[in-house]
Ligand SMILES: Nc1ncnc2c1ncn2[C@@H]1O[C@H](COP(=O)(O)OP(=O)(O)OP(=O)(O)O)[C@@H](O)[C@H]1O
């Protein structure tokens with residue numbers, strides 16, 4: 001079995017005015033690897049939504065992107081407050097984002113649904129008071 | 141239609157146009173970033189009145205052809221710098237969003 005390429009990022013929780021660095025970097029890396037624009041776009045959008053969520057809702061976290069033979073895997077891990085009701089959080093329009101975040105254009109409650117829509121699989125593991133881990137895969 | 145042609149035909153001002161020859165197909169209007177991420181097609185023209193740095197990340201990651209700031213809105217300095225750096229075409233329209241969209245609809249499919 002050949003080794004998968006792996007990119008890791010610490011996602012800073014401090015600055016939601018300029019968040020998205022990890023996703024922008026991943027897009028660059030995948031482009032250099034010559035993946036199709038469609039796959040790159042799906043990975044970029046899913047990862048950006050997850051990255052922004054860690055910044056806004058969890059005070060930052062850790063991101064890992066693995067380029068496998070048949071898919072790109074995105075693993076997002078944070079030590080934030082966790083998600084009490086995942087089914088509710090997955091619904092379009094559900095958001096707990098505060099007002100100052102909304103004024104920047106976030107808080108439509110569409111991030112998690114977008115992550116689901118643009119990936120082939122998505123699993124959420126979350127414990128209140130401990131953190132959230134999200135694993136997504138985009139197949140080629 | 142390329143971004144450069146569109147800019148000329150609509151009389152838009154280019155805040156920055158790092159990729160003038162990019163082809164446009166389709167359009168999307170919206171200010172809530174996750175809606176744009178979810179609904180805007182690749183290569184579309186995206187009309188918005190949001191002017192902060194985050195629109196550049198969204199435009200780049202969603203792979204839109206250009207961003208048109210309507211209603212005379214101007215980008216933040218940080219947004220403009222990032223757009224140049226990341227190759228995002230950022231255009232300015234003095235017209236209202238509705239009029240901007242109508243003008244656009246005459247030029248693209
Ligand atoms: N990493 C996380 N840690 C804790 N809570 C989260 C996390 N990600 C999402 N949530 C919760 O799930 C809700 C829905 O998330 P979703 O991304 O769909 O919407 P949003 O971030 O509020 O708005 P949008 O993504 O449209 O800007 C959030 O408002 C928040 O309550």
Ligand SMILES: [Mg+2]
Pocket residue numbers: 049052053107110111112174
């Ligand atoms: Mg979100």
